[in-house]
Amino acid sequence: MTFSAQLEARFDKLLKSYPPGRQRSAMIPMLLYAQDEIGQITGELVNEVATRIGVTPLQVNEVLSYYSMLHTKPLGKYHVQVCTNISCLLHDGDKLYEHACRKLGIGHKEVTADGEFSIEEVECIGACSWAPAIQVNYDFHHHVTPEKLDQLLDGLRKKP
Amino acid sequence: MLFNEPSPLETKVLTRRFGLPNSASIDTYLATEGYQAFLKAAKMKPEEIIAEVKVSNLRGRGGAGFPTGMKWGFVPRTSSKPKYIVVNGDESEPGTCKDRVLIENDPHQLIEGVLIAGLSVDAHAGYIYIRGEYRYLIEVMEKALAEAYEKGWLGKNIQGTGFDFDLYAHTGAGAYECGEESALLESLEGKRGIPRIRPPFPAVAGAFQCPTILNNVETFCAVPAILRDGGAAFAALGIPKSGGTKMTCLTGHINKPGVYELKLGFPVKQMIEEVGGGIRHGKKLKAFIPGGSSCPVLTAAEVEGATMDYDSMASRKTMLGSGGVIIMDEDTCMVKAALRIMRFYAHESCGWCIPCREGTTWLKKILMRFHDGQGTRTDIDLIGDIAKNMLGRTFCPLGDAAAMPTISIVEKFRQEFEDHLNGKPCPYEHSGSMVTV
Structure with a gap:
């Protein structure tokens, strides 16, 4: 597989970050950074990462099924993650999540037909004091109201 | 960037640089006594560094509250194996968002704390494990690491002291369990985040089976101040047995939610009324969680006279925990709160220990049924029984973390469970139902 020069540089750095013989440590970061570039974890990527760190594809698959941020199916271009955990719940995070589902016409871990958006009801994202909070891809949005969410999603939809 | 206004009641030790222009840059850090504690520590004997940390009464800020100096003292410094320093930045305990602001606003303080830990046990490499959702903090950290290498505060022969240290940022990929120290070490080795049986503890067999100091971000961030101003000065900020300040979320x-740095022993009532501006909409307090959703819940009556420190919370059979304070007003449905907390633990249970894997899932199902008005009277005791049977029967504390708040809610708010039996889905809430996934 070929990746961007930037990702290759990151892989090189990662493979040098752990003690000799411990290159397996780079697995989870490599999978996540590669997912960011190619959109999902494919079988080809699993094989590639396995080869580069010297483990079997089975060992990569076993790890990848554990981590909630690693996806084997494509997400929307904008992955909308709404926290409904306790601190957000106390600020109506559950209602915000339902609003987002209605607005986009999709449910948990579903993708819109045009591939623009996906939704995930997520566990605590570490924005508890600024609840309710969401993440769109890696960007945090704090004190989100249904109106602010509408504006945000409409703005993203218009982006080229 | 700060997401909330500071409070005049804060004691700014770890947050002393917050709000300065470019507070995350090495130039700002160096201009404000940055890395001076490391230079001081480099002239001390390792046992003197650990003694200073012991004098400070610093206790682990991730939730367990274990004395930091003692933990460092367990590392066999003269072992022929390499030693490692690992930073737990997997902040995921619901209610907790403090490590985020510490890394974002002052990453060099964390680097300096790690360097001092490295001096104390003769370690020459370290890893900062940051949860995957905090991608922007990986970038903040990598920029700070690059600055530190460039200016000679990391790498070979740091500032001519003869001490070498390499430090790396490592991303997680979404797993609460990886905040548990032994599961974090598994994850760092490229495996599923499943806890290890202890002993051996990480101090003896941690990262790559080598002796390791593993502490929370906030714990390391307290270390430069301790070496700079002395352990006694840090201890004097708090109360006996609990030194210093606590980042409190x-x-x-509450009217002014936010992250505030408060002295240990800060009165809870003053924290709610003066730092937090009181309960929202002038309502009354119903329930109080002192430090993340795994802590037993306190009632408004139990909060009377309480202070934010390890002993005051222990005397009320709860914990100071991570500093994630969760405040629930009189309109909150405690069955719903118990259900949401349990849904989280059921989702995050790694599945390794059966009492946790099955217990959390069954409790979630029973609480869901209960909240929907389908519960039976025997369910109330069943919830408490299942939870009690999880306590202490798992490799790691996740099972306890799920059981403890549940037991406390059932015991202290039993009437609300009784009320749910009257046929109404939720007598405390008139709109909205629990999102179920």
Whole structure:
């Protein structure tokens, strides 16, 4: 597989970050950074990462099924993650999540037909004091109201 | 960037640089006594560094509250194996968002704390494990690491002291369990985040089976101040047995939610009323969680006279925990709160220990049924029984973390469970139902 020069540089750095013989440590970061570039974890990527760190594809698959941020199916271009955990719940995070589902016409871990958006009801994202909070891809949005969410999603939809 | 206004009642030790222009840059850090504690420590004997940390009464800020100096003292410094320093930045305990602001606003303080830990046990490499959702903090950290290498505060022969240290940022990929120290070490080795049986503890067999100091971000961030101003000065900020300050995240039904640095022993009432501006909409307090959703819940009556420190919370059979304060007002449905907390633990249970894997899932199902008005009277005791049977029967504390708040809610708010039996889905809430996934 070929990746961007930037990702290759990151892989090189990662493979040098752990003690000799411990290159397996780079697995989870490599999978996540590669997912960011190619959109999902494919079988080809699993094989590639396995080869580069010297483990079997089975060992990569076993790890990848554990981590909630690693996806084997494509997400929307904008992955909308709404926290409904306790601190957000106390600020109506559950209602915000339902609003987002209605607005986009999709449910948990579903993708819109045009591939623009996906939704995930997520566990605590570490924005508890600024609840309710969401993440769109890696960007945090704090004190989100249904109106602010509408504006945000409409703005993203218009982006080229 | 700060997401909330500071409070005049804060004691700014770890947050002393917050709000300065470019507070995350090495130039700002060096201009404000940055890395001076490391230079001081480099002239000390390792045992003197550990003694200073012991004098400070610093206790682990991730939730367990274990004395930091003692933990460092367990590392066999003269072992022929390499030693490692690992930073737990997997902040995921619901209610907790403090490590985020510490890394974002002052990453060099964390680097300096790690360097001092490295000196104390003769370690020459370290890893900062940051949860995957905090991608922007990986970038902040990598920029700070690059600055530190460039200016000679990391790498070979740091500032001519003869001490070498390499430090790396490592991303997680979404797993609460990886905040548990032994599961974090598994994850760092490229495996599923499943806890290890202890002993051996990480101090003896940690990262790559080598002796390791593993502490929370906030714990390391306290270390430069301890070496700079002396352990006694840090200890004097708190109360006996609990030195210093605690990053406290006020969340839930409060007028001024935010992250505040408060002296240990800060009165809870003053924290709610003066730092947090009181309960939202002038309502009354119903329930109080002192430090993340795994802590037993306190009632408004139990909060009377309480202070934010390890002993005051232990005397009320709860914990100071991570500093994630969750405030629930009189309109909160405690069955719903118990259900949401349990849904989280059921989702995050790694599945390794059966009492946790099955217990959390069954409790979630029973609480869901209960909240929907389908519960039976025997369910109330069943919830308490299942939870009690999880306590102490798992490799790691996740099972306890799920059981403890549940037991406390059932015991202290039993009437609300009784009320749910009257046929109404939720007598405390008139709109909205629990999102179920």
